[in-house]
Amino acid sequence: MTIRLGVPSKGRLMDKTFDWFGARGLTLRKNGNDREYAGVVEGIGGVELALLSAGEIPRELAAGRLHLGVTGSDLVREKVAGWDLRLRELARLGFGGADLVIAVPQGWVDVDTLDDLDAVAAAFRRRHGFRLRIATKYHRLTREFLKEHGVADYQLVDSQGATEGVVRNETAEAISDITSTGETLRANGLKILSDGLIHSSQATLFRSGAAQWSEAHRATLEALEEKLGI
């Protein structure tokens, strides 16, 4: 009766996750060689380690195939419909911080707020005959945010990478993307709307509501929580 803990399988997010658990007396380690995606947790019994892409962890948590998982809070909100009913945040880990923001060209000196974006979208559609395009990979979060704020006459276009470049390439007029310092946005001639913060994301430890939680699982979780001080 082991608890399955999913953590990001590579990069800084993996290293920082290992550090965070390490600082609390738990050693996470990859099995054998670097290519393997299973691992061990030392310092507590009954916890199994699974190394997955951070983008897949939300889905695995929602399906209950992981009991616990570390991933970005933005990814959970984007990928799990009704996430707050299906998952619970156990701890915000204090790293992997990034903001999901709406950004427009710096040359749009008339645009500072969502209110401006909405007015520009109306004029743009009249003038060009199509809706102002916002490039993003965060479709749900962006759409809900714009609906909440009453922005109309836009369309979302999918962009899975190098989103900052789409305006220059004329495949979109604005973007909704993750940024940590805003440096890449500025370098690409973009600026963030003053009320354009959709979500402040960070690496977070989630608990699945769908996974099997037997007495033994719960006891292990309690021991784990005590060890982690959460």
Added chain:
Amino acid sequence: MMPGPMGAAARAEAARLSALFESVGAQAVDTSILQPADVLLDLYGEDIRARAYVTADPLRGEMMLRPDFTVPVVRAHMEEGGDPARYTYAGEVFRRQETDPDRPIEFLQVGFELFGGDPAEADAEVFATIAGALSGLDLRPSTGDIGILMAAVRGLQTSDARKGALLRHIWRPRRFRALLDRYSARTPLPAHKKTLLAAADPFKEAGPQVGVRSRAEVADRISTLREDADTRPLSEEETALIDMILDLRETAPNVLSALRDIAVDMPAITEAVSGLRRRLDALSARGVDVDALPFEGSFGRTTLEYYDGFVFGFQHASRADLPPVATGGRYDALTRVLGQGRSVAAVGGVVRPELVVRIREGRA
């Protein structure tokens, strides 16, 4: 769980409703379940993606499982319909649910649509036909009229740009309110706009122009902002009249008399108010108890987005948590958009047979 749309009782109820609508002269029409996504996206905007299932065909591109029948029926009518024309349809509609797993993702709809004819008579015919089809179910009707609010906005003593912005957001109450507050100077001009309008060269820090939206378009908007800053604020009296219309919540005859009082100060709504009177007369002639008919000034502003005139719904009297059993309204503007220049007066409504069955069997 809601009973599935395949339930025999719901099918039988749908057939009963279809036969009833056909008996009053409606022609039965059929539409494809898969609809081209571009038309729906262009009409409803990105929000439709949250409510409709999108799929893709390798040759036809993005398709949607029909979220309702209105668009295909209007398109069919615009291609070959007469005036007046009555249609009925029955079948599944599909709705994505992003938040509430208890809401059905597919359910039956039976509709009755009337194109052309005298507007007041047509409104009354659709309402009375649907009310008749649902008699004995202990339903409470709701009515409203988006056309009165639109007429009030068009009659404001302000610029066309401001009227246009308010009309565009009639169906988004929160933004409508924010615009009204700004136009009546209840909220001040933001600091960013003050700085922008005061700048000798607004493009001094702009950097190079990138993207499709040209510098000329930005300059145009700055001119618009400048004109807007010079526009006299809406008077307290005018915004108070808009608020009075939005807050109306009374029986239809009482609303009519309140609106007549408002029309003294706001003559722009006179015609729309006469339209309401003619509709009430027509409803009364069809046996609707108009004296007890509720009317709400804000009804239909959040859920029934493309309606631009008469709006109505029928809700179970003691179960406000259930979805409405029937909804409908007038959508002249939608036919203008779909008709590419041509337009036709249109009013219609849909019934949900599953809910009728649930209520009739006392399971509601």
